[in-house]
Amino acid sequence: MSAVKQEANWIEVGQVEDVPRLGARVIKTDDGNIGLFRTAEDEIFALRDECPHKKGPLSQGIVHGKKVTCPLHNWNIQLDSGEAVAPDEGCTASFPIKIEGTTIYIAI
């Protein structure tokens, strides 16, 4: 429960250039997939790879601005918060990311 432990939790997952610009990659975990997204501005975001609508794999969607469009029924999900863009309502978990040099770390 201590804060110190939380901070030590960064896990290395790969290089920025491993994720295609305006695209995504998948991180497999024993607790379901996480989508790792890269915007045109090279920002990296991580969301649980499940659409709040009907669990569509967001990593397979089209990335634009700071949003991804779910491939199943076209909901738009905000990459920084995991919130669905209005008028749709719902939220998927998002995970903190840090980049050191070109290496991506995720905190889970």
Add this chain to the structure above:
Amino acid sequence: MAEKLVVIGNGMAGIRTVEELLKIDPLVFDITVFGAEPYGNYNRIMLSPVLTGEKEFEEIVTHNDQWYVDNAVSLYKGKEIIEIDRVNRKVIASDGTQAEYDRLLIATGSNPFVIPVPGNDLEGVVTFRDMHDVNTMMDVAKTQKHAVVIGGGLLGLEAANGLMQQGMSVTVVHLMETLMERQLDEAAANMLRTSLEERGLNFLMAAQTEAIIGKDRVEKVRFKDGTEIYADLVVMAVGIRPNMELAKKAGIHCERGIVVSDTLQTFDPRVYAVGECVQHRGMTYGLVAPLFEMAKVCANHLAKHGIGRYEGSVTSTKLKVTGIDLFSAGDFVGDETTDELVFQDKASGVYRKLVVKDNKIQGAVMYGDTIDGTWYFDLLRDETDISDMRKNILFGQAHLGDSGHGEENRIAAMSDSAEICGCNGVCKGDIVKAINDKKLYTLEDVRAHTKASSSCGSCTGLVEAILATTVGGDYSTAPHLKPMCGCTEMTHDEVRAAITNKELKTVRDVMTGLEWKTPDGCAKCRTSLNYYVVCAWPKEGLDDYQSRFINERVHANIQKDGTYSVIPRMWGGGTSPKELRAIADVAEEYGVETVHVTGGQRIGLYGLKKEDLPTIWKKFSDAGMVSGHAYGKALRTVKTCVGKEWCRFGTQDSTHLGVELEKMTWGSWTPHKFKMAASGCPRNCAEATIKDFGVVCVDSGYELHVGGNGGVKVRATDFLCNVKTEDEVLEYAAAFMQLYRQEAHYLERTAPWLERVGLTYVKEQIVENEEYRKELAELFRESQKYMQDDPWAERANGTDKHEFEPIATITIGKTTATA
């Protein structure tokens, strides 16, 4: 500091413009709105159902006080502007309030016309324009009996109907012989009058009002011929005049209205005007649809996104009297150069008339059953050549192959639980509720909130019809020139033309070159743009991987659980033991749950994991099989029967022809999926007449058919022509596909495309113009040189490897996850 925008008129056009502006950029202006009425903005056209008691005022308020607060718009309600000081750039209200502006927007609407007869200022004489008028009418109706409505137009009839619902005995007085003469011809007007009379309205036709008589308040109305009738209430509904006094006083050029340019600027470029108060290209408007189009262009110009121009509107009208359906659009009278197509069934109260000139619809009047109104209106605005459907057009769209929904089209009769959008499972009740609760105006709004008609789009007509019956009025019809999506004001056609003319060869170039409003577009426009680029520049254009829908990125069909299906190509539906063995091996090795014979004569494997796809494809590749493109907006299958080779009825070798067709066309990208078939004789076992391109072999050669599809809306093909040889079939197929590839909008199948441009047009390009046909066919073959690489073999060899492998695999361990 942001520039200051002042809006005069807190009505439909003004606030719509503000809304559009906020959508583009909420920060460009500090916005201040003055409204003479003491409320937030409300939906004026819904005053009619308020008067009948079908709605409460609160239900029609579209922007309450909170909305102005939330959007940082300062609202001065109940304050009328009495002066515009253009020198010092400020406006002054009757109570002395002032506001300075950098830009000014005049949206003062119009004033009801009051006929100049003695007594027109007596108490109990009202107009029908705002909530105040409605309150007055409803008050009088509580205690008094006799109402006279002067004016038998749209507004007058809605007022009369409302007052009758409030319990009054109502007489409509009209100067002309027939009602609504500006929207209806005599036949429709008489049907309307009969049914209104049946409901209890009285009519005095060809009656000229001479005076309104009374001491303190109105008592009687007298006519030119001397007759008099009792009246406790007189409603003047004889027309409107653009409200331009204020502008005129400020020296702004006015004629019949405030004169504006295509960018909605008045003669002083700092001052804009929208809505009923304006005169544009000599026209004034009294309906909402045009003002919404104006609002959009005006907002764009104010935000300096100056691409849009307003080029005028064609309007259509509906009457909002529950239970009466009438529709009118364009020039419904005609002259010696026009033809009339008329359908009339008096007993069932149905009347339809189309005025046609050179095979194009000029105008329409419908009474009783107006479901096809939007369709005729689209044909009118698109100037579609209707020669091919002329014989059946009066029976409606349902008779042109749009039979999927059949009788269900009768919206009003549908129950709330009737499913409208089969794709997203949305019922009529859901849509009606969303429209009412969320105050939706447009098809786009309904799509966003309910998802109805946002997938395959075949229910669009139904949704529009529900919108029309629920909110009434005309403003539900989508604007004529539809922008591609929210990222641009340009239409599909404009974008395509620019891609060719400006030589834009990547999606990024298009978005930069055409000033896209969003940084990277959206899922809708990116996929379209990518298609347009690839189609226009097959050789050097860059296929943008990230702008393709997932299915086309991984060359497999995503299924609802996120697994994929794999369907290898089987040329013309033929296969071999070797291929079957490869399929069986894969199915066993990867534990495929479902092996299924598809509708296109091939075998599909379902439930595969994405990361296994490349190795599976390798196996198919080794067996000589290629991708079936069952996932793409591309050539799908060529279905065949065994034809002359085996069948006793066969006239030609349809199987061979099918294989040749498939070899020529596979791998090509098209606006939407494209299916073909070749049947060996007119018994048509391969169902060629519901394909995008179908061949029916006959003794003398081959019949070519185009524009069919199965699916949600079954549509049988149109017959294109007969040809003699297989080579000709191939040439026509290539030319037809190329024309479709070049001219249809992305996600438009051949059937709607053909209905939009007309079969005659396609025949002119392909059948009658040999030279152009050959040119199209050559273009097609040329672009195929760059398309016929098997995407599966490429990926089995490592292309786009990242797409199929996770970037990392990590173990969280439940303890940390819950820590």
